[in-house]
Amino acid sequence: MTPEKIVERLRAAGCVFAEDEARLLVDSAPSAARLDEMVAERVRGVPLEHVLGWAEFCGLRVAVAPGVFVPRHRTELLVRLAAAEITGPAVLVDLACGSGAIAAAVADRVDGLDVYAADIEPAAVAVAKRNLAPYGGRVYPGDLFAPLPGELRGRVDVLVANVPYVPSGAVELLPPEAREHEPLRALDGGADGLDVLRRVAAQAPVWLRPGGTLFSEIGVDQVEAARAALTGAGLTPTVVADEDLDATVVVGRR
Numbered sequence: 001m002t003p004e005k006i007v008e009r010l011r012a013a014g015c016v017f018a019e020d021e022a023r024l025l026v027d028s029a030p031s032a033a034r035l036d037e038m039v040a041e042r043v044r045g046v047p048l049e050h051v052l053g054w055a056e057f058c059g060l061r062v063a064v065a066p067g068v069f070v071p072r073h074r075t076e077l078l079v080r081l082a083a084a085e086i087t088g089p090a091v092l093v094d095l096a097c098g099s100g101a102i103a104a105a106v107a108d109r110v111d112g113l114d115v116y117a118a119d120i121e122p123a124a125v126a127v128a129k130r131n132l133a134p135y136g137g138r139v140y141p142g143d144l145f146a147p148l149p150g151e152l153r154g155r156v157d158v159l160v161a162n163v164p165y166v167p168s169g170a171v172e173l174l175p176p177e178a179r180e181h182e183p184l185r186a187l188d189g190g191a192d193g194l195d196v197l198r199r200v201a202a203q204a205p206v207w208l209r210p211g212g213t214l215f216s217e218i219g220v221d222q223v224e225a226a227r228a229a230l231t232g233a234g235l236t237p238t239v240v241a242d243e244d245l246d247a248t249v250v251v252g253r254r
């Protein structure tokens with residue numbers, strides 16, 4: 001298929017950045033036959049990153065796969081804050097790691113990290129293992145903290161947990177690419193969106209060292225409830241927002 005034809009098909013399917021996407025597809029396709037398949041997948045609404053097999057995140061090319069949450073540009077704020085917190089050798093845990101994009105981006109910015117990650121979705125764990133291998137990261141399948149090695153208790157310097165935070169009732173308002181191609185468990189945070197964050201906050205003091213810090217992304221209308229969740233768990237909360245990135249992060253210090 002010619003690049004012009006690809007642009008035409010992508011545009012007809014509603015892709016806003018048809019020229020850019022066509023270029024990425026042409027550059028990534030290993031063969032003409034695979035290029036045709038990739039264009040067809042994209043026309044069917046499969047997220048571009050799932051078609052390509054990678055996502056651009058914080059200047060890195062992060063592997064993703066079908067059924068794995070695509071890291072969002074706004075999460076760069078969480079990466080920036082977590083990286084700024086680390087001043088020497090440190091233990092970093094990425095809970096609900098998805099592709100492991102956050103841990104990879106922090107480890108790419110800061111040397112000397114001991115990196116651990118976990119996710120409940122086997123597909124995410126498989127991809128995170130690939131993304132974190134260059135940093136010596138260990139990735140575990142399971143529910144929140146449950147699969148982590150016990151010896152990390154009380155030793156974690158930085159805990160990043162970009163858990164699902166969309167209220168259940170708002171999931172249907174997400175773009176179809178997210179709703180139809182990312183697991184519900186990656187998006188749905190319960191009635192007010194903070195069910196998983198509350199579970200993380202409740203257990204965080206057990207795993208953080210004194211002075212250690214939890215970083216979680218939240219929605220702008222969840223600030224007060226998230227503060228209350230962290231305070232209730234015995235953490236000292238602060239909130240950082242970045243309007244350009246449309247991002248809000250709640251930080252909890254033990």
Ligand SMILES: C[S@@+](CC[C@H](N)C(=O)[O-])C[C@H]1O[C@@H](n2cnc3c(N)ncnc32)[C@H](O)[C@@H]1O
Nearest residue numbers: 069071096097098119120121143144162164186
């Ligand atoms: C919003 S995605 C974020 C993924 C990744 N942290 C990122 O920023 O790209 C939420 C992730 O939480 C995982 N998850 C949801 N519930 C979980 C649980 N109880 N234990 C572990 N992981 C969970 C999902 O599988 C998904 O990968």
